Each structure stands twice: as structure tokens, then as C-alpha cells.
């Protein structure tokens with residue numbers, strides 16, 4: 001099995017200003033450039049100055065407002081064959097779009113996330129619409145991840161709290177994976193478990209969790225990146241996604257006002273940890289120490305929707321054993337949502 005991980009990774013202040021240099025270093029002199037909506041106004045000037053000073057040409061440029069696979073195919077036909085890289089600047093939508101376009105055109109992909117609200121900026125999976133239905137499509141990891149911590153720090157705080165939620169919930173995901181091994185014999189890749197645990201440790205043990213500190217923001221971003229790479233190594237989303245993700249997917253489907261992915265997975269991780277038991281203290285400490293709890297108390301989920309999502313969660317993915325597959329687990333999680341003091345503040 002050949003595993004290809006990102007070759008050029010830069011997570012630091014003012015990284016966007018150096019994008020031309022990074023592309024030139026990677027022999028990517030002609031690029032297809034894709035933007036998330038509204039981001040050209042904020043960053044295009046900086047990018048153009050950087051590209052021009054390094055002699056990089058833009059051979060195609062598009063603002064992305066869709067993740068329809070049919071539209072991605074159409075756009076792929078417009079990209080000149082001489083383009084040496086696909087560059088995605090923005091959030092999950094443009095990055096997922098470009099993961100697939102780079103995958104089908106066999107081009108190097110540079111992802112430049114302007115928010116880190118989940119682990120998708122460096123995962124091998126793209127969430128795309130296929131005939132109006134959302135599907136997870138396998139692609140490759142990006143060739144390069146460039147993260148400007150100044151941009152993350154200036155973005156609305158909800159995004160980084162969502163990123164923290166998608167990170168701390170790996171505790172319950174790993175538990176579910178190991179549980180599935182015990183109950184069904186599902187293969188567990190130990191090395192990917194170690195990667196995720198090490199990434200979690202770096203985040204949870206960071207001494208002063210101050211979002212004004214760019215090094216703390218770098219730690220959050222690099223830890224999320226490592227969990228994406230763990231998926232590639234394991235050949236499955238298991239190291240990054242368990243019962244808490246099933247609840248979040250169900251909540252997305254049935255709620256009239258879904259929250260951000262990582263907010264939902266973080267809250268759901270706390271709920272399922274009550275039934276997993278051995279993960280409970282760790283998840284509880286995580287949500288308190290990084291400020292996730294306080295953010296969600298101020299921006300809670302809908303309790304009724306969350307309870308319905310718990311009931312529907314096991315049906316979200318076939319042949320996916322989690323703690324919710326066990327007898328009475330669903331009722332126990334719901335009981336916890338209704339009775340736990342913190343839970344009652346996170347879902348009202």
C-alpha cells in the first residue's frame with residue numbers, strides 16, 4: 001500500500017503572502033485557482049502580488065459556489081492541460097471541490113484553508129453532491145497545505161471552536177473503532193490510532209489555550225491535519241469518525257437550523273462519552289479547558305433535534321458498529337442529554 005502524504009506544509013503567520021514562493025519551490029508555475037465565495041475581495045490582491053513576484057501564471061480562475069460533481073466535471077474540461085497545480089483558497093466547499101478536480105485531472109493540490117472548522121482541509125475524502133444527494137467520495141490528500149494563522153485568527157471564532165469540536169471528538173471515535181474490533185473483528189490500524197492520540201495530546205495539553213496566540217492556533221490546525229492523514233493511513237474514516245459523527249450527520253439531515261459540523265460532533269461526543277464511560281472524563285475536561293463548552297452554552301443546539309438525531313444515528317451508515325449499536329445505548333444517551341447539567345446547557 002502506498003501512502004502519499006502532503007509534501008509542503010506551512011502553518012504560520014503571513015503564509016498567504018508567500019504562496020507564490022511555495023508554488024515556485026514545487027515547480028508549479030501555471031495554476032488553476034479556485035476561490036470560496038466572497039474571498040477574492042479579502043485576499044486576491046495579496047495572492048496576485050505574491051504570484052507575480054514569483055512568476056506564477058493563472059491559467060484558470062473560478063469562484064466556487066457548489067459541490068455538485070456534475071459541475072466539477074464541467075469545470076475540469078475548461079482547465080488547460082498545462083496547468084501544474086490546482087489551488088483552493090477558502091472553506092470546506094472550495095476545498096472539497098478542488099480535491100475532486102485535482103484527483104480526476106491528476107494535478108497537485110494546494111489547499112489554503114481560510115477557516116479550520118473541521119478536518120476536511122487535509123483529508124482524503126470530499127463531501128460532494130451526486131445527483132442532488134450528498135456523498136463522501138474518496139480522493140487523495142493534498143500535495144500541499146498552506147495555513148495562514150493570521151487569517152484563522154481574524155475569522156469569526158465559531159469556526160475555530162468548530163475545529164476544536166471536530167478534534168476533541170476523536171476520543172469517542174477511537175473508542176468506537178476499538179469497540180467494533182472487539183465486537184465485529186473490524187481491522188484497526190494501530191499507527192493511525194497513535195497519530196490521532198498524539199495530535200489530541202498536543203491540543204489538549206497545550207499550556208495556555210489563548211486564541212490570540214498564533215502558536216496555539218498552529219497546534220489546533222496541525223492536530224486537525226494529522227487526523228486527516230490518519231484516515232489516509234488507515235484507509236477508512238474510522239480514526240476520525242464514530243458514533244458522534246453519525247449523530248451529527250443525522251442532525252444535519254433533520255434539523256431546520258443545523259450548526260457547524262464540529263460544534264455538532266463535539267456536543268455529540270460529550271453525549272456518547274457518557275455511555276462509553278472510559279472516555280467521559282477526558283471529553284468533559286476537553287470541552288471545558290479549550291472554551292468549547294462556553295461557546296456552545298452561548299450558541300446551543302436544539303435539544304429535541306439532538307434527541308431525534310441520536311435515535312436516527314445508527315441508520316446513517318450501514319455496517320458501522322459503534323457504542324450506539326449496543327442494547328439500550330440510545331436510551332441511555334437520551335437520558336443523559338435530558339438530565340446532565342452541562343448537556344442541558346449545550347442543547348436547549
Ligand SMILES: [Zn+2]
Nearest residue numbers: 118119166265
Ligand atoms: Zn468530522
